[in-house]
Amino acid sequence: MPYNTSYVPNYIKRQARMVLLLLVLFTGCTEVIELDIQEVEDGLVIYGRISNSNSANEVIISRTRGPETAPTPISGATVRVIDNNGLVRIFLEKEPGVYTMQPSDSPGDFGNSYRLEADVSGRIYRTDFQELMPIIAQDELRYEIGVERDITSSGANIENDVVRIFGDSKLPSDLPEDFFIRWEIEEVYSTLTAFLPVFWFPGAGGRGQCYIQNKLGADQIYLLDGRNIRRSDLNNRPIITRKIDNSFQNKHYFNLIQSSISEENHDYWEKVRTLTITNGSIFDPIVGKLQGNIKSSDPEEEVFGFFEVIGIDTTRLLMTNNDIPVFFVDPCLFLGDKVFPLLTVPFGCVQCLLDEKLIEPGCLSCSAITNSTSRPSYF
Known part of the structure; x- marks a missing residue:
């Protein structure tokens, strides 16, 4: 059953030091990690995903303004996702800083690879190709x-x-020898x-x-x-x-959302040091100084956030x-x-x-x- 919930961020202020609970399901235990991070001022944050769902395809672009100010959404960017066959999917601005894939474009296909390309005020931001992995469980x-x-x-x-x-x-x-899964509950x-x-x-x-619609267990990553x-x-x-x-x-x-993710994606979420959590969405911007897989055309610029290519499936109760x-x-x-x-x-x-x-x-x-x-x- 495809996961048809579109995530929309709610920007709120958070302190620079928080506790992240990582619950690893197969061990049945909870590991508490407390990390100290630095607050980023005037840093570009890009979050997004493309998936096999028709509606869970979104890119969110904002700029941090320090610990006491909510991130500022960035409008007017040109956002697209390109697959390994050269097909371009256009993401249109739905609201300030929130770009969703235009309805006429098709979602991702298992086995294909995708990369993000965004033009923000003339500066280009890209990711490497990532394969859309099939559902395992x-x-x-x-x-x-x-x-x-x-x-x-x-x-x-x-x-x-x-x-x-x-x-x-x-x-x-x-x-398979290597596979990685993330679960969320709503x-x-x-x-x-x-x-x-x-x-x-x-x-x-x-x-x-x-x-x-409420996210549950928002302080945990499964x-x-x-x-x-x-x-x-x-x-x-x-x-x-x-x-x-x-x-x-x-x-x-109750909806259990399974995401088939890459090793890089898995490692990123294991290293997440602080989240801005309101509805538990993975698209809520990270306030802390944590770099992901997005690169700037300016090699001196640090970019924060993550663009993920995932297969998703939902089980409902x-x-x-x-x-x-x-x-x-x-x-x-x-x-x-x-x-x-x-x-x-x-x-x-x-x-x-x-x-x-x-x-x-x-x-x-x-x-x-x-x-x-x-x-x-x-x-």
């Missing part, structure tokens, strides 16, 4: 409902209902907006459906170096533990309210005595509901919900 997801116990800051014992997600990966018997679920009483809010309309393993399966790996809340009221998907032994109260459903507070505002004044904090913004508009997205094709 067949993934499956399963879940368990459980209870997680914790202690509050005041010393009180609390219990939370949780969903624990586990992954199984089956490898072929004729494993959730996508739907919520409903409010249905306001039409006799008081005649223009409000009915209940709409919103879709929210990497596999195939040179260190010759087993045919990697089973019963704990992927994520998620607290049960209203997001499970309707459809709730669907959960609904029927799978969760918890009763959910819909915060956007106004019936019975919940209607009367809404009638205390002037007739038809929907904005007054927000001003008086009688309703949450997300109950009126999907755009008010963090990480709201368009309807995925699999919903």
Whole structure:
């Protein structure tokens, strides 16, 4: 199943010193690496990828402005990806600094090689050719409902209902000598907006459906170096533990995204010293001084970031309210005595509901919900 989620960066400020957790799946252990890096001022950062997916093909170009300032997106660049057969794929600027492959161009093909070429203010930035590697593992997801116990800051014992997600990966018997895999986990679920009483809010309309996409385990990189393993399966790996809340009221998907990557790509992410993490996307710019595989036509210029050529595949696990032994109260459903507070505002004044904090913004508009997205094709 192709991975059809397009990543969009959210630029935020981060400190120059952070902790990166690298969870290597096949060993089942977590290695904590703390590294000290220098902040880069006026450094060019290029992130991007081309894949076998129709929508996960993007290049993001920005310039760092120091530790207390968000990177500045760079507009007006000419961006293209060239394959080993000479076919050129054009990337158009979708928003400042974000370039996506034009819809008429085809995604990458397994076995072909690709390189990036970007013209930024007359200076050329290139990568070497990288082969798009095939998918190696067949993934499956399963879940368990459980209870997680914790202690509050005041010393009180609390219990939370949780969903624990586990992954199984089956490898072929004729494993290649060298292969490298990265996994990421995300959730996508739907919520409903409010249905306001039409006799008081005649223009409000009915209940709409919103879709929210969140990266999970964003402080972890799930990497596999195939040179260190010759087993045919990697089973019963704990992927994520998620607290049960209203997001499970309707459809709730967990998506395990497998990326077949190169050795250089694998080594780069093992050396990543700090990430700007908001939604966990690999396209969130690195603030620290970490060079990747991008070279400038000016041999004296340092360039940061990475352009990757990857094969991607997604395994989905669907959960609904029927799978969760918890009763959910819909915060956007106004019936019975919940209607009367809404009638205390002037007739038809929907904005007054927000001003008086009688309703949450997300109950009126999907755009008010963090990480709201368009309807995925699999919903």
